[in-house]
Amino acid sequence: MIRHIIQKELRVNILSMRFHAGLAVSALMMGIVGYVLIEDYAARVQKYIADVQEHREALAQTKVYSMVAIVVDIPPSPLSVFSRGSQDLPTSVRVSPYHVPSAADEAGEGATISLHGTGSRPSNPLLRMFSSIDLTFVISTILSLFAVILVFDSFSGELEQGTLKMLLSASAGRAQLYAGKFLGALVSLAIPLTVGFLEVIVLWTIHPGLALDARAWADAGLVYLCSLLFLSSFLALALLIALYARESSSCLMTLLLAWVGVAVVIPAGGEYLAEGTRPVSARENLLAAEARSKADFEKTIEGIDYRQIGGWNNASTDQFEGESLLGITAEEVQNRLAYNLKVFPLKFRFAEDHYSAVEAYGQELRSWRGVRENMIRPSLCVQYSNLVSALAGTDAAAFEETVARARRYRDALMSFLQPRVESPRWFTRALDYPDVQPTEANRAYWQSLIDHQGERAVERILSWDRVAPVDLAGLPTPVLAPPGAGERAERAMPDLLLLFACCGLCCTLGIIRVRRYPLN
Amino acid sequence: MIQAIDLTKRYEDGLLALDHLNLTITPGQIYCLLGANGAGKTTTINLFFNFIEPTSGTALLNGKDCAQAPLEAKKYAAYVSENVMLYGNFTARQNLDFFSRLAGRKNLEREDYYMVMRQVGLPERAFEQRVKTFSKGMRQKLGIAIAILKQAPALLLDEPTSGLDPKAGAEFVDLLTTLRGEGKAILMSTHDVFRAKEIADVVGIMKEGVLIMEKTREDLKYEDLEKLYLKYMEVS
Numbered sequence: 001m002i003r004h005i006i007q008k009e010l011r012v013n014i015l016s017m018r019f020h021a022g023l024a025v026s027a028l029m030m031g032i033v034g035y036v037l038i039e040d041y042a043a044r045v046q047k048y049i050a051d052v053q054e055h056r057e058a059l060a061q062t063k064v065y066s067m068v069a070i071v072v073d074i075p076p077s078p079l080s081v082f083s084r085g086s087q088d089l090p091t092s093v094r095v096s097p098y099h100v101p102s103a104a105d106e107a108g109e110g111a112t113i114s115l116h117g118t119g120s121r122p123s124n125p126l127l128r129m130f131s132s133i134d135l136t137f138v139i140s141t142i143l144s145l146f147a148v149i150l151v152f153d154s155f156s157g158e159l160e161q162g163t164l165k166m167l168l169s170a171s172a173g174r175a176q177l178y179a180g181k182f183l184g185a186l187v188s189l190a191i192p193l194t195v196g197f198l199e200v201i202v203l204w205t206i207h208p209g210l211a212l213d214a215r216a217w218a219d220a221g222l223v224y225l226c227s228l229l230f231l232s233s234f235l236a237l238a239l240l241i242a243l244y245a246r247e248s249s250s251c252l253m254t255l256l257l258a259w260v261g262v263a264v265v266i267p268a269g270g271e272y273l274a275e276g277t278r279p280v281s282a283r284e285n286l287l288a289a290e291a292r293s294k295a296d297f298e299k300t301i302e303g304i305d306y307r308q309i310g311g312w313n314n315a316s317t318d319q320f321e322g323e324s325l326l327g328i329t330a331e332e333v334q335n336r337l338a339y340n341l342k343v344f345p346l347k348f349r350f351a352e353d354h355y356s357a358v359e360a361y362g363q364e365l366r367s368w369r370g371v372r373e374n375m376i377r378p379s380l381c382v383q384y385s386n387l388v389s390a391l392a393g394t395d396a397a398a399f400e401e402t403v404a405r406a407r408r409y410r411d412a413l414m415s416f417l418q419p420r421v422e423s424p425r426w427f428t429r430a431l432d433y434p435d436v437q438p439t440e441a442n443r444a445y446w447q448s449l450i451d452h453q454g455e456r457a458v459e460r461i462l463s464w465d466r467v468a469p470v471d472l473a474g475l476p477t478p479v480l481a482p483p484g485a486g487e488r489a490e491r492a493m494p495d496l497l498l499l500f501a502c503c504g505l506c507c508t509l510g511i512i513r514v515r516r517y518p519l520n
Numbered sequence: 521m522i523q524a525i526d527l528t529k530r531y532e533d534g535l536l537a538l539d540h541l542n543l544t545i546t547p548g549q550i551y552c553l554l555g556a557n558g559a560g561k562t563t564t565i566n567l568f569f570n571f572i573e574p575t576s577g578t579a580l581l582n583g584k585d586c587a588q589a590p591l592e593a594k595k596y597a598a599y600v601s602e603n604v605m606l607y608g609n610f611t612a613r614q615n616l617d618f619f620s621r622l623a624g625r626k627n628l629e630r631e632d633y634y635m636v637m638r639q640v641g642l643p644e645r646a647f648e649q650r651v652k653t654f655s656k657g658m659r660q661k662l663g664i665a666i667a668i669l670k671q672a673p674a675l676l677l678d679e680p681t682s683g684l685d686p687k688a689g690a691e692f693v694d695l696l697t698t699l700r701g702e703g704k705a706i707l708m709s710t711h712d713v714f715r716a717k718e719i720a721d722v723v724g725i726m727k728e729g730v731l732i733m734e735k736t737r738e739d740l741k742y743e744d745l746e747k748l749y750l751k752y753m754e755v756s
Contacts (some may be wrong), residue, residue: 001622004621004622005622008607008618009619011610012607012609012610014611015609016609026628132618145712160604162601162604163605163606163607165569165571165599165601166599166601166604166605166606166619166663166666167622168569168570168571169569169594169598169599170593170599170622170666171591171594171621171622171623171624172621173590173591207561274719404556478667508648509564518572519566519571519572
C-alpha cells in the first residue's frame, strides 16, 4: 500500500514543473559551489604542501637551539568541500619553547580569536551567514526550500483537488497515506541531492590535483546519508505544518515563513543574541593579566646582574623569545651563557603562565560557545551544518584537538631542548666560527678586506648564511593525524541524535495530526 | 451490505448534520437518497468511508464498523464523488492502475484496464490520454471504472450525475443498472428526482439530517415522486 503511494508521489512530483525547476536550480548551485570548493580545496592542498616544505627548510636552517620553532601545518580536510566549517581557524600551529599553543590565541594576535570561529568574520549576522557558502549551506537552504515547495500542498492540494477522498476511500489508511507521502517526497528530494553529490564526486575525481581514497569515499557517503536525514527532518516538519492548513496558498506562505525561521532567523538571530553574552570582561582581564605578567617578567629580568664584556655583531635578541649572537668573543660567550641560564627558565615559565591565563579565557570562551551553540541549535539547518562539519573535521572542536596535540608535542620538544640551554649553541655559534670574530686583532684584516671589496664583504663573512645549521638529530617529529572516525563520530553524535529526534517527533505528531485532518 | 444504525453526526459548531439515520441496502439494490443541499446526504457517505467520525450510532459495510475498523470496512465499498478528480498528469490507465493497486488489485494487465474503460463507455482514444484533458462526464466514467476494478460489493456515489449532460447521465444510469445486475449494493445521493425514480429500488428523502421518507419501487409505482419530494420539502 505505502509502496504504491510512494510511487504515485514520485511520479506526480517528477511530472511537475516545480520538480524540474528545483532540480535545475539545485544541480546548478551544487555544481557551481562544488566546483569552486574543489578548486579551493586543491589550492589549499597545494599551499599546505608548499608550507610544509617551507617550514621544514626553515627548521633545517636553524642556527642555534634557542631559535628552534616548529610550525605544524594542519592538512586541509577533503570533506571541507562539503563543509568549510569555521572560517577563521588558522592553517598552522606554532610550537616553540616560548609559546604554549592554545586554541584561544592561535591567531597570532593574542586572545583575539574566539573559539567559536567567528572572530574575523563580519559582525553583521546576515553577512556572517553568507560568508560561508559551501555544499552544506546549499543543501540546507536550497534543498530545504525545495522540500517546502514539494510538499506544501500534499494534503491541502489533494483536498482542494478532490483526490484525497478518492485516496482514503481506496482502502488506504491515513497513517499509511502520511507515510507514503513522506517517503515519496523524500525519494523525490533524494534525486536532486544524488545528482548534486554525483556532480561533486565527478568533479573531484577528474580534478588532476586530487585523488579520492577509500576513506574520502566513505566519508562522502556518510555526508550523503546525513543530508538525507536532514531532508527527512525538514520534510517531516514541513508535512506537520502542512497538515494544519486547508488551503494550499496559505500553507505555502506558512511554510515559507517557517523556512525563513529555520534557515535564517534562528541561526542569524541566535548568533546576534549570543553576541550579548560574549565574555568581554574576561578578555579585558586576560589583557590586563598579560600586561601585569609582562611587567613582572621585565622587572625580574632587570634584577639579574649582567654586564656585557664584548661587542655583538649580527645579533638577534628578543626579550620573550630566543636569541642568536654572532661575532662575540669567547669570554662574552661564557658571560652570556651564565646570564642565559638564569633568564631562559624565566622565559619558559612566562610562556607557561601566559598559557594558563589564556586558557582561563579559553574556558570562558568555551562556555560562551556552548551558550551560542544552544541558541542556534533549534534550527535543523544548524544541526545539519554542525553534523557535517564534525564529520569533516572542520569544526572548532577538531581545531582544539589539533592544538591540544601540538601542546603535547611541545612537551616532547622541551625535553629535547631544555638540556641544551646549558650549551653555547643555545644562543651562539661564535665558538664554532672563531674566524668571524670582529676582534681588535683582526680589525686590520677586516679593514683591508673592506678597502678592497667594500662593506658587504664583511657582512658576508659575518652573515648567518655562512653558519652551518645546528644539529637537530633526535628532534621529535610532530604527528598531527586527522581526527579518527571515533573522534568525529563522538563529536557528531549530539546533532545526529537531535536530527533523528526532530524527525521522529515531527513524524509522530504528523501521524497524530493526519488522523484528525478534516475532510469536510 | 450497507447499513446505518442510529447514525448521528453533530459537527463541532453544533450543527446536527445527521440525526439517527437508519437504513439498510442489500446486494443487488439501488438506494437513492434525495434531499436538498445540507440535508445530510454527503455526510452519510462521508461517515461510511470514515472521512468524518460519527457522534453516535454505527455505519456498517458488510457488517464491519466503519468507525472502529475503517480499513477493513473500506475494502467492501467503492466511492464515486460528485466531481471525480484524479491525477491530471496521469493518463486514464495510469490512474486506474494506481487506484486498483491501492485497492489491493495486483497483476492487472493493460488490457484489463482497457476492458473496464470500454465497459464504462470511455472512448479508446482516451485510454492513454492525460486526465486533465477529460470532460466531467469522462472523469465520472473513469471514477466508475475505478470502483468497478476495486471489485467491492458496495458502491457509494455522492451526486455522481450532477452536472452531466443528458446523454452522459443516461449512460451513467445504464452503467449503474448493469452493476446492480452484478449484485452490487448501491447507495446514491442525488438531487435528480427523475433519475432516482428511474433506477432506484428504494428512495429515501432526507431533510435537515433526518430520513423523513423511505419508499420502495413498488410503493412509488403509483405515486409521483417529484410531487412527493416537494411535499416533504415544504413540510416544516
